Amino acid sequence: MTLWVLGDQLNHAAVRRLAAKRVLLVEAYELGRTPPMHPQKLVLFFSAMRHFAQELREGGLEVTYLQAETLAEALAAFFRAHPGETLAQMQPADHGFAERAQALVEGLGGVYRLVPNPLWLLQPEEFDRWAGSRKTYRLEYFYRFMRQRSGYLMQGGQPLGGAWNYDAENRKTPPPDYRPPPPLRFSPDALTRQAIQTVQEKFTRHFGALEGFDWPVTRQEALQALEDFVQHRLAQFGPYQDALLEQSWSLHHSLLSPVINLGLLHPQEVVERALLEYEKGGIPLASIEGFVRQIIGWREYIYHVYRREMPGLGQANQLDAHRPLPPLFWGAPTRMRCLSTVIERVRQRGYAHHIERLMVLANFALLYGVNPQALNAWFIAAFVDSADWVMAPNVLGMGVFATPVLSSKPYAASGKYIARMGNHCQRCSFRVEETLGQRACPFNSLYWDFMAQHRPLLEANPRLGVLYKSWDKRTPKEQAAIRQRAEVLRRSMARGEL
Numbered sequence: 001m002t003l004w005v006l007g008d009q010l011n012h013a014a015v016r017r018l019a020a021k022r023v024l025l026v027e028a029y030e031l032g033r034t035p036p037m038h039p040q041k042l043v044l045f046f047s048a049m050r051h052f053a054q055e056l057r058e059g060g061l062e063v064t065y066l067q068a069e070t071l072a073e074a075l076a077a078f079f080r081a082h083p084g085e086t087l088a089q090m091q092p093a094d095h096g097f098a099e100r101a102q103a104l105v106e107g108l109g110g111v112y113r114l115v116p117n118p119l120w121l122l123q124p125e126e127f128d129r130w131a132g133s134r135k136t137y138r139l140e141y142f143y144r145f146m147r148q149r150s151g152y153l154m155q156g157g158q159p160l161g162g163a164w165n166y167d168a169e170n171r172k173t174p175p176p177d178y179r180p181p182p183p184l185r186f187s188p189d190a191l192t193r194q195a196i197q198t199v200q201e202k203f204t205r206h207f208g209a210l211e212g213f214d215w216p217v218t219r220q221e222a223l224q225a226l227e228d229f230v231q232h233r234l235a236q237f238g239p240y241q242d243a244l245l246e247q248s249w250s251l252h253h254s255l256l257s258p259v260i261n262l263g264l265l266h267p268q269e270v271v272e273r274a275l276l277e278y279e280k281g282g283i284p285l286a287s288i289e290g291f292v293r294q295i296i297g298w299r300e301y302i303y304h305v306y307r308r309e310m311p312g313l314g315q316a317n318q319l320d321a322h323r324p325l326p327p328l329f330w331g332a333p334t335r336m337r338c339l340s341t342v343i344e345r346v347r348q349r350g351y352a353h354h355i356e357r358l359m360v361l362a363n364f365a366l367l368y369g370v371n372p373q374a375l376n377a378w379f380i381a382a383f384v385d386s387a388d389w390v391m392a393p394n395v396l397g398m399g400v401f402a403t404p405v406l407s408s409k410p411y412a413a414s415g416k417y418i419a420r421m422g423n424h425c426q427r428c429s430f431r432v433e434e435t436l437g438q439r440a441c442p443f444n445s446l447y448w449d450f451m452a453q454h455r456p457l458l459e460a461n462p463r464l465g466v467l468y469k470s471w472d473k474r475t476p477k478e479q480a481a482i483r484q485r486a487e488v489l490r491r492s493m494a495r496g497e498l
């Protein structure tokens, strides 16, 4: 039996536990081309896989490492050397992969066997028991279940401090000149330099910079990145979690999604290391609670909702949004400072933090009316931590409200929100306090036009009543002018002119 380890299953403990003697790893270049992935994501995967293979070999395992254009070619080569072999695989996270792999393996005369994937905190049966026959999901209830199940931040069956979450304390805006601690970064070693060369040779013209690659690629580096986060950024993680800051791409975020998604760190060890730091003192409850919620709540919840809701989730488009991505997503210049700053960050490192993803990029796409599947493909192509399981619910569900499965209303906001949470608006050439006129912030008229357009679907939501009351106070002439301005803006943006 050979254990076929995927690029997002690079976990030494899991491989040891499965007692595999031989491990197969495959670099199949086709997987990086559709959609065309960010060059740094490709380096991250190839380098992490090559390091993982080297470490397994050093630990005495037999490793077959195949590089091929397609998965089919690689597996054909494997079965030529090992006819009839059984390939075991931890349950792949992405929808449809296991079926495809099984068909390929069986077509080549091999046996394909799935084993549970221990990289999740919950196995599917346990989530399904919690979810029952739910058709929509809300994080808050799942999160409470996870807190009770794990005992994290619990005291006598009650949440520590008396509340399940401290979001109200976690919406602070840093002073405009605030400088967060710079995160630890990692210089490419020889194996990473070789991976960079592979990407330079094989993947040309993908969106994103290759130079400056400095992500952690080994377990050792991932552990150092975790230490750096808990010691230097965790304490302020809570208060500045929702902030937007022009001078900082990382703020107090952990930057751990790439290494958790690769399998180099297990979510349980990440949470428990952070909890240990909290127990030592010096970390506010609001910060540790906020971080624990991201890992045991959001991350796990997103995966299981995806698992249950695919393939429908992937096709969802309840707002019937159909516009192609405007060129600014691919780096065309725009005078909207928040968007140009965040998209340049994504180009440079394949990363933007959560609020930049949700309230700048996805919010803009929602208001503009980008087709959800086109946006999802862009996110997959543009981020180092992307994977279908995490993008589909975040982009289609949370980002552009293509489905009601994850939230009861869209995360739509005008420029006012962006101004309140940070300092992008201060040096923007548009005026965030204006809705009409050449210099008015485009987010404002797009926002009102979006809300007016989708009124039949959204008005029944009690949390949106006040908003429609405020819209109704405007004169019909003013409403028409705002909606017309939004249309003019969309046309300019589609031409790459704004």
Ligand code: FAD
Pocket (backbone or CB within 6 Å): 252, 253, 254, 255, 256, 257, 258, 260, 261, 294, 295, 298, 299, 300, 302, 352, 353, 354, 355, 357, 358, 362, 379, 383, 385, 386, 387, 390, 391, 394, 395, 398, 399
């Ligand atoms: P932190 O802010 O430090 O959070 C800690 C950890 O919590 C993250 O590393 C991640 O593992 C987990 N987490 C928090 N929120 C989520 C969430 N909503 N879904 C899943 N995990 C979560 N996350 C990805 O891993 N890959 C993606 O491709 C991705 N795309 C996103 C697209 C959109 C439109 C949105 C709104 C969110 C997306 N997220 C994605 C979730 C979240 O934004 C990232 O996990 C986070 O920004 C990664 O940075 P960090 O490690 O510094 O996170």
